[in-house]
Amino acid sequence: MAVGDKYNHQKIEQKWQKIWEELGLYKAQDFSKRPKSYILIEFPYLSGDGLHVGHGRSYSALDAIARKRRMQGYNVLYPIGWDAFGLPTENYAIKTGIHPIEITKKNVALFRRQLKSLGLSFDWSREINTSDPIYYKWTQWIFLKMFECGLAYLAEIPINWCPECKIGLANEEVIGGNCERCGKEVERRQQKQWMLKITAYADRLLKDLDGIDYLEKIKAQQVHWIGRSEGVTVKFKVKSFSPRLIRPGRKKSKVDEVVEVFTTRADTLFGVTALVLAPEHRLITDCLSLVENRKEVEEYIKQSKKKSEFERTELEKEKTGVLLKGMYVINPVNNEKVPIWIGDYVVATYGGGAVMVVPAHDKRDYAFAKKYGLEIREVVKGGDISKEAFVDYGILINSGKFSGLESKEAIKKIGKWLERHKKGEQEVQYKLRDWVFSRQHYWGEPIPLVFCENCAVKIKNQKSKIKNFSQGELLNPGWKAVPEEDLPLELPYVKSYKPTETGESPLAHISEWVNTTCPKCGSKAKRETDTMPNWAGSNWYFLRYIDPKNDKVLADYKKLKYWLPVDLYNGGMEHTTLHLLYSRFWHKFLYDIGVVPTSEPYKRRRSHGMVLAEDGRKMSKSFGNVINTDDIVNTFGADVFRVYEMFMGPFDQAIAWNPKTILGVDRFLAKVRNITLGVIPSSSTLSSRASGVPMKSEQASEGRDDNLEQLMHQTIKKVSEDLDNMKFNTAVAALMEYTNELITQYGKLKTEYIETLLLLLAPFVPHITEELWHRIHPKLSEKRSIFKEQWPGYNLRLAKSKEIELVIQINGKVRDKTRTNADILEKQAEKLALKQKKIQTYIKGKKIKKIIFIKGKLINLVID
RNA sequence: GCCGGGGUGUUGGAACUAGGGAGACAAUAUGGACUUAAAAUCCAUUGGGCGUAAGCCCGUGCGGGUUCGAAUCCCGCCCCCGGCACCA
Numbered sequence: 016m017a018v019g020d021k022y023n024h025q026k027i028e029q030k031w032q033k034i035w036e037e038l039g040l041y042k043a044q045d046f047s048k049r050p051k052s053y054i055l056i057e058f059p060y061l062s063g064d065g066l067h068v069g070h071g072r073s074y075s076a077l078d079a080i081a082r083k084r085r086m087q088g089y090n091v092l093y094p095i096g097w098d099a100f101g102l103p104t105e106n107y108a109i110k111t112g113i114h115p116i117e118i119t120k121k122n123v124a125l126f127r128r129q130l131k132s133l134g135l136s137f138d139w140s141r142e143i144n145t146s147d148p149i150y151y152k153w154t155q156w157i158f159l160k161m162f163e164c165g166l167a168y169l170a171e172i173p174i175n176w177c178p179e180c181k182i183g184l185a186n187e188e189v190i191g192g193n194c195e196r197c198g199k200e201v202e203r204r205q206q207k208q209w210m211l212k213i214t215a216y217a218d219r220l221l222k223d224l225d226g227i228d229y230l231e232k233i234k235a236q237q238v239h240w241i242g243r244s245e246g247v248t249v250k251f252k253v254k255s256f257s258p259r260l261i262r263p264g265r266k267k268s269k270v271d272e273v274v275e276v277f278t279t280r281a282d283t284l285f286g287v288t289a290l291v292l293a294p295e296h297r298l299i300t301d302c303l304s305l306v307e308n309r310k311e312v313e314e315y316i317k318q319s320k321k322k323s324e325f326e327r328t329e330l331e332k333e334k335t336g337v338l339l340k341g342m343y344v345i346n347p348v349n350n351e352k353v354p355i356w357i358g359d360y361v362v363a364t365y366g367g368g369a370v371m372v373v374p375a376h377d378k379r380d381y382a383f384a385k386k387y388g389l390e391i392r393e394v395v396k397g398g399d400i401s402k403e404a405f406v407d408y409g410i411l412i413n414s415g416k417f418s419g420l421e422s423k424e425a426i427k428k429i430g431k432w433l434e435r436h437k438k439g440e441q442e443v444q445y446k447l448r449d450w451v452f453s454r455q456h457y458w459g460e461p462i463p464l465v466f467c468e469n470c471a472v473k474i475k476n477q478k479s480k481i482k483n484f485s486q487g488e489l490l491n492p493g494w495k496a497v498p499e500e501d502l503p504l505e506l507p508y509v510k511s512y513k514p515t516e517t518g519e520s521p522l523a524h525i526s527e528w529v530n531t532t533c534p535k536c537g538s539k540a541k542r543e544t545d546t547m548p549n550w551a552g553s554n555w556y557f558l559r560y561i562d563p564k565n566d567k568v569l570a571d572y573k574k575l576k577y578w579l580p581v582d583l584y585n586g587g588m589e590h591t592t593l594h595l596l597y598s599r600f601w602h603k604f605l606y607d608i609g610v611v612p613t614s615e616p617y618k619r620r621r622s623h624g625m626v627l628a629e630d631g632r633k634m635s636k637s638f639g640n641v642i643n644t645d646d647i648v649n650t651f652g653a654d655v656f657r658v659y660e661m662f663m664g665p666f667d668q669a670i671a672w673n674p675k676t677i678l679g680v681d682r683f684l685a686k687v688r689n690i691t692l693g694v695i696p697s698s699s700t701l702s703s704r705a706s707g708v709p710m711k712s713e714q715a716s717e718g719r720d721d722n723l724e725q726l727m728h729q730t731i732k733k734v735s736e737d738l739d740n741m742k743f744n745t746a747v748a749a750l751m752e753y754t755n756e757l758i759t760q761y762g763k764l765k766t767e768y769i770e771t772l773l774l775l776l777a778p779f780v781p782h783i784t785e786e787l788w789h790r791i792h793p794k795l796s797e798k799r800s801i802f803k804e805q806w807p808g809y810n811l812r813l814a815k816s817k818e819i820e821l822v823i824q825i826n827g828k829v830r831d832k833t834r835t836n837a838d839i840l841e842k843q844a845e846k847l848a849l850k851q852k853k854i855q856t857y858i859k860g861k862k863i864k865k866i867i868f869i870k871g872k873l874i875n876l877v878i879d
Numbered sequence: 880g881c882c883g884g885g886g887u888g889u890u891g892g893a894a895c896u897a898g899g900g901a902g903a904c905a906a907u908a909u910g911g912a913c914u915u916a917a918a919a920u921c922c923a924u925u926g927g928g929c930g931u932a933a934g935c936c937c938g939u940g941c942g943g944g945u946u947c948g949a950a951u952c953c954c955g956c957c958c959c960c961g962g963c964a965c966c967a
Contacts, residue, residue: 239883853934
């Protein structure tokens with residue numbers, strides 16, 4: 016590598032990558048006395064397409080931070096692994112007939128090669144793979160612990176079912192109500208699914224956000240997703256006009272039936288003129304016999320069942336409903352008779368599946384009342400209810416003894432009144448739902464549970480021996496955990512991974528696997544055939560990096576204590592709700608059972624923007640606009656690629672790929688090579704060619720002789736701070752400026768300036784700087800890497816300018832500038848300003864009313 | 880509808896944390912040097928307008944305000960991106 020020579024990036028990058036690996040430069044040391052820094056990137060989901068430039072963006076950027084921290088003396092853990100289970104691999108397997116295990120092997124090799132070609136400083140000795148049985152043993156183990164603690168339960172819930180592919184679909188696979196793959200309309204089907212009680216952690220997941228450093232918008236998304244609201248659950252007694260109050264087959268009188276309604280606006284209770292129930296509401300099925308217009312109601316329910324979730328929530332803007340004739344409820348605050356409706360705009364799974372209709376003070380209720388001719392009764396003053404609903408707070412009217420109160424106060428008082436009279440309870444509701452944990456697919460972790468009919472019967476009948484069962488077993492009679500010593504429960508090798516006609520997982524086909532014996536009583540039992548979702552393995556992977564080979568526990572507690580929490584976690588914006596929430600949930604659970612030492616996994620979370628294609632669209636195989644990292648690395652080299660990805664724009668913003676800007680980066684690095692090799696006399700191989708850099712050096716601008724040192728200190732400060740704040744683009748810009756200035760002042764360079772340039776650049780440009788470092792220090796052994804050098808420090812005093820250009824303003828407008836020393840005082844500055852000819856012409860004949868002086872910056876003369 | 884982020888040259892963007900020189904750093908384009916030529920490299924110009932020039936005026940989505948001074952702060956509005964969405 017010399018000026019004039021073509022720089023052979025391939026040769027040099029490979030050379031150093033090999034040396035670094037041999038030196039074990041990036042191995043993190045457990046229990047080192049140096050301060051630890053755990054830097055984490057979201058591990059890639061394996062696909063046959065290989066590494067995408069989007070991966071490269073965050074990996075290079077975080078690599079720069081990791082490298083800088085090492086140079087600053089930190090013991091850095093920057094690990095990598097593979098998110099390997101999941102649908103895309105399974106679909107590819109179905110299409111090609113190659114087994115997912117084989118596909119995964121191939122993809123791992125591909126990703127590993129590509130990542131290594133970028134010169135990323137991962138600690139490869141800690142590599143993990145979620146589809147590896149020694150890894151998913153612990154995924155299963157965590158699940159069993161949750162089962163044991165009663166956090167896992169079976170529920171019959173609707174799933175998206177594609178009748179063409181005969182497969183259950185995840186919500187993400189349903190596009191506009193149709194199957195993503197075949198385009199056929201998706202149906203709703205009830206299916207038994209394992210659920211995890213994340214709702215039990217809702218409050219803590221919300222509250223603990225206060226103590227951690229997540230990007231504001233990420234926190235906002237989590238808060239929104241959890242959706243906490245305080246209110247009161249009001250009990251409305253059900254009455255019937257019909258004398259037949261006793262239903263056959265049930266002893267309880269209809270009069271005892273109560274509909275519970277959740278509201279955040281107890282202050283509007285006196286304005287209730289109807290109740291609306293979700294079509295799935297229990298009361299409707301229970302009391303259908305009492306309904307006079309039974310046929311009409313049944314027809315409505317049938318129609319709404321046909322609608323997909325999509326139609327019910329997206330298309331159907333207008334609210335519909337049917338009155339339940341012959342029944343009514345009693346409003347507990349004023350004992351009024353209130354009609355009951357059913358309407359499919361009411362969400363069955365939230366707040367008990369029933370809402371009270373207060374047309375005067377809720378937009379939806381207003382529209383509903385207008386459509387069906389319900390009374391609109393004003394109970395909060397402040398709006399004009401003849402025109403629209405008044406939804407703000409105000410003073411209560413028409414509200415009995417609560418009239419005259421302000422809404423906020425009324426909410427509290429009415430809530431308490433209801434509680435005192437046992438007509439309601441103050442409550443907190445969450446939008447967050449429990450997590451559907453079952454997948455009817457092959458390529459995932461088998462759920463390690465067994466169903467035993469014998470045990471089920473025992474639990475139902477023998478309540479006395481209840482102590483012998485775990486909470487999970489009691490909650491799910493007959494279900495047993497696979498014993499811990501039998502973990503991992505390995506995924507059996509099958510030939511066909513196609514889901515079955517019935518919607519069961521392909522594992523259901525393998526009778527020798529399904530049929531087993533109960534680990535508790537030894538009788539015949541059947542295995543669960545569902546597998547875990549893709550999220551399962553990625554929920555806790557960062558823990559396994561800390562102790563990847565441990566076969567006794569998921570990770571050694573002392574090691575966890577040393578490394579946790581993760582200091583910086585970076586990933587895509589698309590994972591900031593679900594992945595982050597699920598992962599925090601599991602972590603909190605592990606904390607509760609004493610497996611991990613912290614209640615939060617990630618101290619700081621940042622997200623990177625997507626890299627879009629040149630056309631501004633998302634990169635996608637179907638558009639044919641995907642850019643593979645190999646192409647860029649082959650043409651320009653890893654260093655150019657890395658700097659380009661960091662320079663292209665603000666890290667957290669989406670940005671389109673622009674091949675022209677890459678050239679600018681390539682030119683910049685060429686300049687760095689040239690100036691380094693041209694200046695240092697000891698690099699004998701090229702001293703004769705040093706003049707190959709035609710620089711505008713000779714006419715270095717006047718008055719700027721000794722400011723190179725100052726610029727150096729400023730640059731160190733800027734690059735250090737920008738890296739900490741993840742402002743990679745401006746850090747690179749500062750390095751470009753510094754380099755340009757070194758070129759302009761080519762005759763006056765000291766070795767220190769060049770060394771600093773290389774050290775500052777090293778985290779961004781590891782290969783070139785390492786090579787140049789050894790060129791300017793020819794006696795240095797190859798083992799003495801630049802990355803073992805110390806990160807340069809700066810001197811604030813030296814970074815400060817001695818001279819400034821004082822800005823002279825008149826009435827706030829810049830009229831002149833003049834060079835002077837930086838610590839000039841107001842009086843002198845004033846004199847200096849008044850001396851300027853230009854200024855004199857401006858103030859001639861005018862009176863100076865006021866002078867504003869900002870030290871080291873400007874003076875402003877205020878005139879008439 | 881709600882929440883979050885944003886709107887600056889031809890383009891990506893900088894300056895926004897704390898009000899003080901708008902356009903750093905790149906890219907693009909044009910002209911020039913070198914070359915038989917091209918590429919590469921180097922030099923100059925590159926927000927708009929007026930002016931021979933010195934220089935002046937305008938300009939950070941729109942309209943107002945605060946201030947000696949606003950891209951930055953406040954109020955109202957428009958538009959774009961991301962997320963959530965009949966959550967009572």
